[in-house]
Amino acid sequence: MSDFSKKTLEQAPLTTEDTEKLLLERLRNSTTEDDHFRWLLFVVGYYRGMQRIDAAKGLLQGFLTESDKSEYKVHCHLALGQIATDEQEFEPAVNHFNAALAFKPASQKVQYVLFNNVGYCLNMLGRYPEGERQCRLALELDARRPSAYRNLGVSLQGQGNAIGAAWVLVEASKADPSDNRARAILEKLISLNPTLIGSHPWIMEGLDPSPASGSDALPI
Numbered sequence: 211m212s213d214f215s216k217k218t219l220e221q222a223p224l225t226t227e228d229t230e231k232l233l234l235e236r237l238r239n240s241t242t243e244d245d246h247f248r249w250l251l252f253v254v255g256y257y258r259g260m261q262r263i264d265a266a267k268g269l270l271q272g273f274l275t276e277s278d279k280s281e282y283k284v285h286c287h288l289a290l291g292q293i294a295t296d297e298q299e300f301e302p303a304v305n306h307f308n309a310a311l312a313f314k315p316a317s318q319k320v321q322y323v324l325f326n327n328v329g330y331c332l333n334m335l336g337r338y339p340e341g342e343r344q345c346r347l348a349l350e351l352d353a354r355r356p357s358a359y360r361n362l363g364v365s366l367q368g369q370g371n372a373i374g375a376a377w378v379l380v381e382a383s384k385a386d387p388s389d390n391r392a393r394a395i396l397e398k399l400i401s402l403n404p405t406l407i408g409s410h411p412w413i414m415e416g417l418d419p420s421p422a423s424g425s426d427a428l429p430i
Contacts, residue, residue, distance in 0.1 A: 380416030
């Protein structure tokens, strides 16, 4: 361990400058590509937390050109897509998520996140039929998590399918009763279509879901 690392470990709390120096030192001194990528993600996370977005993007884009490993490229494009989504740059976000999918990620969880993220961005762009297809691909991978149900509800509502939207929003709410986002979308849908509950009383399950109904659901 270098003198700087020893010094920073002995002192608390670290300044933001010390934290950055320590992380960059660990990144430079990585002995394997796996270790290098792990520390790169730590640095990217630090830069994002400090709102130094250009620095985070620069590291990810640079690594994309340096590495030949598909899984690393998947995670770089995923992180770049998430950054673009945070900045409400939804078209570039879709491009990054699709680029990650093109590398055929081995993890089913990562595939779910990518399909679902594409669906969310397409909804934000008003491309609801395309968004629906992506959300359904995510649900084919995992029908227990609420996020893709919620985004599918937005896709269906955007296409004028109020009943279909209500059904998937109820499923999202039941999958995770502690997540109020699906419930808020459902309440807005009902306010725009006040006759829905009278003709489809099962919608009440989404407005006041039983905690037990989501006990086996995976967290988002």
